[in-house]
Amino acid sequence: MTLLHAYLNAHAQGMALVQAATGMDATQLIELGADRATAKNLSKLAEIYFGNTSFTKYQAQCATNSHNLSALITIERYVARVKKVRDQWKLREKLCRTPEKHIARVAKQHLPAATPKEGIKIMRRDNGAPMTVSLTGASTILADFVSALDPHNPIASLNNLLDGSVARPQIHAxxxxxxxxxxxxxxxxxxxxxxxxxxxxxxxxxxxxxxxxxxxxxxxxxxxxxxxxxxxxxxxxxxxxxxxxxxxxxxxxxxxxxxxxxxxxxxxxxxxxxxxxxxxxxxxxxxxxxxxxxxxxxxxQNTPFTTRGWIAKRTWHPPN
Known part of the structure; x- marks a missing residue:
């Protein structure tokens, strides 16, 4: 078995790899050669799946899954969004039984939609490179803002608005x-x-x-x-x-x-x-x-309604 085969084989056996790390902290795993991120993940996963817990039934069921290490890490990212410990174990057990390609879809079905926080994010770059600004706020405000910009030349139109060289356009929505x-x-x-x-x-x-x-x-x-x-x-x-x-x-x-x-x-x-x-x-x-x-x-050509890419206007649907 080549080095690559050994690495991929170990990664594929996610739960066995996690169990082998039981009782070891991140520092010990780093000393064995793990990078910091992998060491933290292995230590955390070992504590969850093989450490002490009041939810031993869920833990035992989770331990039988055949997910690789990356899938287990992904599962915990979703579980971390759940507040109550019991609910965390319920979701964890369900995702452990879910094929890897469906984990994201199933998780989103059981998680509340994330509500973005209002604010501004600014990314500055060195050497005069363009800056990135991301705004999150009320749609009634930002939709007007976007409509006031020229989609073909947004930066120039924004600059014209800021320096007052042009009047703010009247938005007719x-x-x-x-x-x-x-x-x-x-x-x-x-x-x-x-x-x-x-x-x-x-x-x-x-x-x-x-x-x-x-x-x-x-x-x-x-x-x-x-x-x-x-x-x-x-x-x-x-x-x-x-x-x-x-x-x-x-x-x-x-x-x-x-x-x-x-x-x-x-x-x-x-x-x-x-x-x-x-x-x-x-x-x-x-x-x-x-x-x-x-x-x-x-x-x-009267193609059946299931034809890919055909928009059919069949009935009236009132706006939501």
Whole structure:
């Protein structure tokens, strides 16, 4: 057996490797030749899977798994996000029984979604290299900020805004208000969550506070019939159909895509060259990427609905 074979074989036998480290701390493992990160991981895993615990039943079940060392380390990263010790062992035991390729998916099903903290992250680089700034905050604020930037030249447009050489652009976002939500807002229910066409969400209270009569559009939609009426306080929109599409969905229509509709293209379900008309029933918003990979031929040739890459607009789904 070559040195490489010996290393890979040991790594594949994760639990046996961890058991061999039982009773040894990180310092001892480093003295045996382990790097600091590996030593800490082995020592921690040995304490968890072979140390003293009140949850011996779970521990015994976990010890029978056949995961490699990397998988065991990954499992503990997910388990560390659980507060109660009993719940940690329940998740650990479940993940130990889960094939490695499914660990992330199963773990996320049993973990609360992480709530990002508001703030700013700055990465500075040496020798005048570009700096990276990451902002996390309320979508109502940051969506306006992103919409104010030129997507083709964002840094220059940001600089123009900061030095005052250009006026801050007026943001006209279509706020989608289902009729039932509109009634609740009028009645004082401020817990209603609304979606805007440029990617933000807001409560009923924020909707009222932002004075939509001055800042944009308000579209009332029926859960049964779709878009009903468009109300506008300045001039008419240049593309009524696009705004009516915004009333049906606030994002790209491709399943799972969250690209705001303000950054999408209007796509013909039945392609124009195949006789498709520019009518609202034949239009959906798609982001640049999904509009590019979509197969226009599928709809024209009556391909089954399961055909990969075909967007079908079958029924009305009220905005969430």
């Amino acid at each position: 279509n706020v989608i208000v289902p009729l039932d939500a509109h009634t609740r807002i009028v009645q004082g229910d401020n817990d209603v969550i609304l979606h805007t066409s440029h990617g933000a969400t807001m409560t009923g209270a924020e909707f009222v506070a932002r004075h939509l009569a001055q800042e944009g559009f308000a579209t009332l939609v029926s859960p049964m019939q779709g878009a009903v009426n468009l109300y506008r306080t300045s001039r008419f929109a240049s593309s009524k159909q696009r705004i009516m599409l915004q009333a049906e969905t606030s994002t790209c229509a491709w399943p799972g895509c969250r690209k705001p509709i303000d950054h999408c293209q209007t796509h013909h379900i039945i392609g124009w060259k195949y006789g498709g008309e520019t009518n609202i029933d034949n239009l959906v918003p798609l982001c640049t990427y999904h509009n590019g990979i979509n197969d226009d031929r599928a709809a024209a």
